[in-house]
Amino acid sequence: MVRITKEQARSIILHAQGLSKPQAFGRGAAGALNTIRHLGYVQLDTLAVVARAHHHTLWTRNNSYSEKHLDQLLVKGKVFEYWSHAASYLPMEDFRFSLPRKAHHLAGHAHWFRQNKKLMKYVLDRIREEGPLQSKDFETDRKRGSWFDWKPAKIALEQLFMEGSLMVKSRKGFQKVYELTERVVPDMVDHSQPTNDEYAEYLVKFNLRALGIASLKDFTHLRRGMQSVVMRAVKRMVKSGEILEVQIDGLKEPWYTTSQSLKQKSSAHQGTFILNPFDNLVIRRERLMKIFDWEYNLECYLPEHKRKFGYFCLPVLHNGNFVGMFDPKADRATRKFHVKKLHLKSEWMSDEFKESLSEALNAFVKFNNCDQVVFDRRKDRLT
DSSP, X not given: OEEEOHHHHHHHHHHHXXXXXXXXXXXXXXXXXXXXXXXSOEEOOOOOSXXXXXXXXXXXXXXXXXXXXXXXXXXTTSEXXXXXXXXXXXXXXXXXXXXXXXXXXXXXXXXXXXXOHHHHHXXXXXXXXXXXXXXXXXXGGOOTTSSOOHHHHHHHHHHHHHHTSEEEEEXXXXXXXXXXXXXXXXXXXXXXXXXXXXXXXXXXXXXXXXXXXXXXXHHHTTOTTOXXXXXXXXXXXXXXXXXXXXXXXXXXXXXXXXXXXXXXXXXXXXXXXXXXXXXXXXXXXXXXXXXXXXXXXXXXXXXXXXOSSOXXXXXXXXXXXXXXXXXXXXXXXXXXXXEEEEEEOGGGOOHHHHHHHHHHHHHXXXXXXXXXXXXXXXXXXXX
């Protein structure tokens, strides 16, 4: 077993996450696609306090990214929407590894609501006959007192999506446009259901590619019933030398990586990154605390009187260290970007850091289609 320090682990992780150098995965739409392929998924979220999570995550690693790029990749069939640990954009090459979850729902396990077979058939038949449709396209079918209603139709669409009969062909605004799966997935894409062993190896490989270093908890996070199969795959891959077991100083459980990651000499990028709360690097809070020694919680789901830091605080990563966060609000109408509360560790408040954060903040403000930064609290100003 190889022993490494937390500093080494952080460097490996930041490199794997594309946060060790600018444009790590390329520029423009091609860079966005490479990012999704490398990370395995980018979480999709509805909150729009600032640029939505999926756009923000891609821009953090590729500042030439534009929101239209992701729309183009979806329409061209380069990526698809489905669940990873949450609603996400995934590379189309990984389509077959979405099938185990779909089979689970197809077997009768409803996603959030009970299945309405009659309504699901009606919705499916309309899309088969008419082509891609949005949920609003079923509003005119509403009849008072009948079995059909607007809300149940939307539920039926989502159930058909989760079980794999429908996919998201495109989006209009933020609204899904549903289409039959066979009309969305390119013919050359593998449609075969993976075996449990194949699925387990996929979980290990994609996590190590995206995270650099991972634990058994990382491999099986929210993957129902896969713990024992993944454990066997890990043992098999360690024995063959495909992956390595490592011990991180100060942590008890075993971690895993590859020899290529261990040989990686790159250090954390000397600069400042503003991350989204749903960014791949920070989404696992327990992991973040263990390796980066930083406790972070998103407070938007708490009642206002229980919030300590703010509604939607964005983590700030500087020279490979988490140094604080700030609560933002992008006001598109006035094109003003508000920093409502700024929370930074005092030991990082050097002139060099303030300049770097100011530069990163100004770039992020432009990405949010705003022109001006407004610090709501006078004491938070960087100059």
